[in-house]
Amino acid sequence: MRPTPRAEAAEAYRQRLLQLDKLPHLAALYLAGDAYAGCNIYVLAAAGQFWISTNSNCPDVELEIISVQCDNQLGHYAVVRSGVDHRDKTIPLDVLFTDFKLKSWPDAN
Incomplete structure (x- = not known):
């Protein structure tokens, strides 16, 4: 950057x-x-980013971060939309970090 x-x-x-x-x-x-x-x-996990799976069992999984949230019970997590089923779901940030890699940042238009 x-x-x-x-x-x-x-x-x-x-x-x-x-x-x-x-x-x-x-x-x-x-x-x-x-x-x-x-x-x-x-x-650095932020809305508009795209992350791709680093897991060889599901290499084509791509996630778009919709938002990053924090909850007393869930901790820090991202609300993501998968390119596979186009439904929003949550993923803990530590799982995002270990199982995915950042593909792209949103355009700064």
Whole structure:
């Protein structure tokens, strides 16, 4: 990612941390910068991305991330739409990380 889009993405994430997680300004700034610098998967999973399976038993599975959510019971997860059945389902982010690889980011139009 070029420096300007990376800075814009980190700033957008900082804003979400302020609004959704109610973090203090400096904590949100630190977490957003650190997460993007370290390529933290829990931050980089984002709506509009496409992920493909790394599992040899189902190599053609492609997922589109609709949203990334957090729940007290489910933890962090993505709402995804599969190219196979076109139905929305949830997948824990750790499963997304271990069983899939990022194929593409959404266009920044």
